[in-house]
Amino acid sequence: MTGMISTGGRKVMSSLFVALCTLSVLIALVPLAFVLFFVISEGVQALNFDFFTKMPKPVGETGGGMANAIVGTLMVTGLGSMFAIPIGIMSGVYMSEYAGTRFASLVRFAADTLNGVPSIVIGVFVYGIAVLPFKQFSALAGGLALGVMMIPIIARTTEELLLLVPGTMREGALALGATHARAVFSVVLPAALPGIVTGVVLALARIAGETAPLLFTAFSNRYFTTSLRQPIGTLTVMVFTYAISPYKDWHRQAWAGALVLVSIVLLCSLLARFATRKIEGLHSN
Amino acid sequence: MGRVGKKRSIDLGFRLGTGAFALVLVVIVCAIGFELTRQSMLSIEKFGFDFWRTEVWDPVAGQFGALPFIWGTLYSSLLALAIATPIALGIAVFISELCPNWLRQPLVFLTELLAAIPSIVYGLWGIFVLVPAVRAFETSMPSALRQLPMFSGPPLGVGMLAAGVILAIMVIPFTSSVAREVLKSVPAAQREGAYALGATRFEAIRAAVYFARTGIIGAVMLGFGRALGETMAVTMVIGNNPKISASLFAPQYTMAAVLANEFTEADTELYLNALIEIGLVLFVITLVVNSLSRLLIWSMARPARQDAAAVVVPAAESAA
Numbered sequence: 001m002t003g004m005i006s007t008g009g010r011k012v013m014s015s016l017f018v019a020l021c022t023l024s025v026l027i028a029l030v031p032l033a034f035v036l037f038f039v040i041s042e043g044v045q046a047l048n049f050d051f052f053t054k055m056p057k058p059v060g061e062t063g064g065g066m067a068n069a070i071v072g073t074l075m076v077t078g079l080g081s082m083f084a085i086p087i088g089i090m091s092g093v094y095m096s097e098y099a100g101t102r103f104a105s106l107v108r109f110a111a112d113t114l115n116g117v118p119s120i121v122i123g124v125f126v127y128g129i130a131v132l133p134f135k136q137f138s139a140l141a142g143g144l145a146l147g148v149m150m151i152p153i154i155a156r157t158t159e160e161l162l163l164l165v166p167g168t169m170r171e172g173a174l175a176l177g178a179t180h181a182r183a184v185f186s187v188v189l190p191a192a193l194p195g196i197v198t199g200v201v202l203a204l205a206r207i208a209g210e211t212a213p214l215l216f217t218a219f220s221n222r223y224f225t226t227s228l229r230q231p232i233g234t235l236t237v238m239v240f241t242y243a244i245s246p247y248k249d250w251h252r253q254a255w256a257g258a259l260v261l262v263s264i265v266l267l268c269s270l271l272a273r274f275a276t277r278k279i280e281g282l283h284s285n
Numbered sequence: 286m287g288r289v290g291k292k293r294s295i296d297l298g299f300r301l302g303t304g305a306f307a308l309v310l311v312v313i314v315c316a317i318g319f320e321l322t323r324q325s326m327l328s329i330e331k332f333g334f335d336f337w338r339t340e341v342w343d344p345v346a347g348q349f350g351a352l353p354f355i356w357g358t359l360y361s362s363l364l365a366l367a368i369a370t371p372i373a374l375g376i377a378v379f380i381s382e383l384c385p386n387w388l389r390q391p392l393v394f395l396t397e398l399l400a401a402i403p404s405i406v407y408g409l410w411g412i413f414v415l416v417p418a419v420r421a422f423e424t425s426m427p428s429a430l431r432q433l434p435m436f437s438g439p440p441l442g443v444g445m446l447a448a449g450v451i452l453a454i455m456v457i458p459f460t461s462s463v464a465r466e467v468l469k470s471v472p473a474a475q476r477e478g479a480y481a482l483g484a485t486r487f488e489a490i491r492a493a494v495y496f497a498r499t500g501i502i503g504a505v506m507l508g509f510g511r512a513l514g515e516t517m518a519v520t521m522v523i524g525n526n527p528k529i530s531a532s533l534f535a536p537q538y539t540m541a542a543v544l545a546n547e548f549t550e551a552d553t554e555l556y557l558n559a560l561i562e563i564g565l566v567l568f569v570i571t572l573v574v575n576s577l578s579r580l581l582i583w584s585m586a587r588p589a590r591q592d593a594a595a596v597v598v599p600a601a602e603s604a605a
Contacts, residue, residue, distance in 0.1 A: 014485035021383055024375025025392065028461075031454045032399050035410050042413075090306030098300065107307040109576075110314045116575035117317065117568060118514020120541045124548070124564040128320045148313060155310065179292055181299035209403025212516040212541070216548045236405045240517065243409045251413070258406045265401045273394060 036262070043259025046252040051260075056222050056238075062249040066257060068224040072139070072232040076218055077208045079143025079228075084150035085200060091151075092158025092196075093184060099163070108159075111152040122148050123213040131217060137231040142218025146207045153206070157199030161192040198272045205268035209261050211236035235261060317568060325562035327555055336562065342527040344547070349559040351566075353527040357445075357537040358567075361519060362512035364449030364533075369456045370505050374494075376457070377464035377504075382490050393462075400458035408521035411451045416442040416522055419450070423534055438534045441524065446533040448523040452512045460508035467500030467585055468493060500585030506578035514571050516541040540567045 050065045057064030091111070095104045122145050130141035165188050173183035189196075219231035220241060235257050242254035322329075328336065332349065339350025380392050420442030430436055438444075471493045479489035494501065524536020525546055540563050551557040 010485050010488070014487035017487040017490070018383055021375040021379040024372040025379050027372050028376055028399065028454075028457050029395060032395060032402075034414065035402060035407065038410055038414055039406060087306050087309050090303050091310055094300075094303040094307040097303070103304065103307070107310050110310040112579060113314050113572055113575065114310060116510055116514075116571055117314075118516065118541055118571055120514065120516040120544050121317070121321070121564050121568045121571075124544060124561055125317045125320055127548070128324045128561070129316070132324075151310060151313070155307075179299070180296040181302075184299070206401065209405065211403070211405045212545060215545055219549070236403065239405050239409060240521075243405075243412055244521065254409055258409050261403050262406055265403065266398070269394070269398060269401055 039255065039258050039262050042252075042255035043262075046256035047259055048256075051253070051256050055224060056233075059247070064253075066233075066235060066238055066253065068221065069233040069235045069238040069257075070260075071224070071226065072218070072221070072234040073208055073236070075139055075226065075232060076142040076146055076214065076234060077204060079140065080146030080150055080207060081200070081204060082143070082147075084147040084154060084203075088151045088154025088200075089158050089196065091155045092162065093189070095155065095159040096162035097180070097184060107155075111155050114148070115152040115156070118212075119149060119210055120212040120215075123216055126213065127216045134229075136229065137217065137219035138229050139218055139225075139232040140228045142214050142232065142234070145213035145217045146210060149210065149213060150203050150207050153203040154196075154200055157203070158192075158196050161195040161199065162188060164195075165191045194275060198275045201268050202272050205265050208264055209236060211240055215240075318565075321561055321565040321568060325558045325565050328558035328562045331555065332559075336559070337566075340529060342543075344551075344553075344556050347553070347555065349555070351540075351559070351563055353529050354538055354540040354543050354563060355566075356529045357523065358513055358539040358541070360445060360537065361448045361452055361523065361539055362509055364445065365452030365456050365512045366505065366509055368449060368453035369460060369508060372453075373457045373460035373504075373508065374464055374501065376461040377468055378490060378494070380461075381465050381468040382493070383486075393465075396458045396461055399454070400462075404455070404515065404517040407451055407455060407518040411447060411518055411522040415451060416447050419444075419447045434531050435533055437532045438530070440534060441536060443522055443524040444532075444534050444536045445523065445530075448519050448537075448539075449533070451518045451522055452515055455515060455518060456508040456512050459511050460504050463504035463507055463582060464501050467497045467504060467582060470500070470585065471497050497585060500582050503578040503581030503583075503585065506574055506581065510571050510574040510578060513574065514541055514567060516545050520545045540564075 050063065052065060052070060053067055054063070054065035055067055056069075091107060095107055095111075098104045126141055126145040126148065130144050131137055169191060170183050170188050173187040174180070178186070214234055214237050218234055218237070220237045221231045221233040223233075225232055239254045239257040239261070242250040242257070245251075328349065332339070336349065336351050337355065338352060339348070340352045341348045341350045342353055343349075376392075376396060380389060380396075384392060420440055423436075423440030423442065423446070426436060426440075475493050475496050476489045479492040484492065519539055520542040523539060523542060525538050525542060526536040527538045527543070528535070530537060544560055544564055544567075548557075548560055551560055
């Protein structure tokens with residue numbers, strides 16, 4: 001070894017390194033604590049019953065809520081999952097059942113690529129196929145954009161969880177004379193179902209917090225609507241509009257919206273964590 | 286048709302049925318590329334490559350140059366990477382190598398939470414908490430330092446520095462979780478060998494990190510890909526000014542941010558086409574960066590497995 005360092009020096013170096021790694025964990029936890037602290041403290045002050053039940057007040061008037069946007073978020077997320085869940089789960093089944101094939105690798109590549117496409121670009125794409133032709137922003141277009149984002153997440157989660165199911169279960173079903181489809185749908189898929197449901201819930205939480213793909217698909221709307229063909233307000237877009245506005249009362253409501261969004265994410269993550277623990281527990285028994 | 290034949294055709298139907306759903310994924314990716322190209326034809330034909338060399342973005346005058354956005358995107362992402370990489374790797378090493386067992390799961394959960402918080406919430410926090418803090422930092426900077434081109438301009442708070450910081454916070458969990466996975470795939474023999482030679486903890490971990498270097502570069506690049514396309518939080522703190530500047534304090538603009546801000550305001554066909562072309566290039570850049578990073582991570586994970594197999598095979602042969 002060139003430049004022999006004393007054992008003491010090496011030990012100091014090692015301790016220093018351990019200290020730096022520990023420090024980096026603390027540095028990363030500081031913004032998390034700060035974000036959560038402000039969202040909770042500002043949000044709790046601003047959140048009230050009106051937020052969930054009242055419509056937005058005209059510009060300049062204080063009070064009111066985001067009832068229309070809450071319904072809007074539920075609608076576009078629901079629409080998105082309606083076509084993302086079947087496509088995602090079925091392509092996940094294909095990728096795990098025909099894992100070795102070239103087409104499965106291509107689909108896996110497509111899923112990872114789609115997962116990495118910036119959400120704003122998905123918005124531009126959906127604008128081109130679902131807004132321009134009809135000359136109309138719509139809840140449907142918003143749902144489509146969110147669905148496109150959900151598909152790869154669900155597909156990859158399903159694939160990974162199906163691969164965890166012991167091969168003997170599938171083989172047992174096939175040995176009893178079941179068709180491949182029967183083996184998958186009656187034996188393999190049910191065994192992986194709790195995990196897949198968890199994955200879908202996590203995907204929903206992530207998608208419900210998306211803003212960029214909705215800006216020019218669902219657009220925004222200060223009035224209540226449940227029409228699929230009309231522009232619709234959503235929590236995230238409304239928080240954005242309110243946050244960059246000059247009005248104090250709108251800032252207050254933006255924090256309330258942020259608290260609702262973070263609560264959804266926290267709740268889903270905790271639920272998912274609890275559920276995966278349970279599943280792991282079942283497997284180890 | 287016999288029973289076996291019938292079963293076979295059912296199996297084929299299953300394969301084709303699920304395959305059709307899987308095909309949707311491939312079709313969507315191709316459709317994105319096709320649609321974005323088709324919708325930006327006007328701008329591509331009119332400006333050609335000059336679009337990416339021109340500094341002037343003046344929609345009113347019909348002048349569209351995308352250089353400021355490319356500059357802002359690269360600047361903010363690289364800045365974020367410079368801040369995030371050491372921290373993210375530190376976290377990955379701490380969780381995978383140093384941390385006591387009971388602490389591992391909670392820490393993983395917390396870093397995942399950092400990734401799960403919506404971009405818009407980071408943006409809101411950025412506007413009302415981070416930007417004032419950055420402004421205070423900028424004002425308190427000694428004037429001697431303020432002469433440097435890196436710190437020139439008025440201390441506005443909004444600008445490149447705030448964008449870099451918020452992007453770094455958002456990128457850390459991605460890089461650290463991939464780096465953790467990569468470190469996990471390093472064979473235990475690497476570390477044990479180092480310890481057996483009398484290495485300190487630092488030296489043993491350095492050996493493991495060196496072994497995993499390709500995958501770790503992949504993890505860093507994956508974070509870069511995320512930073513390039515991040516929209517809302519950046520839009521809300523970067524200041525949205527299409528002007529190239531080396532200063533960390535200057536308000537600037539990114540590709541994703543200009544799409545978010547100006548897309549619904551585009552009043553001419555050409556304006557809209559120019560914006561969609563920016564989207565197209567963002568799509569291509571992230572596609573290349575992500576594919577490359579996955580290739581690196583994947584090439585890292587494979588040889589590790591082959592090594593493990595190589596250890597087993599000679600033993601089996603000697604037994605035979």
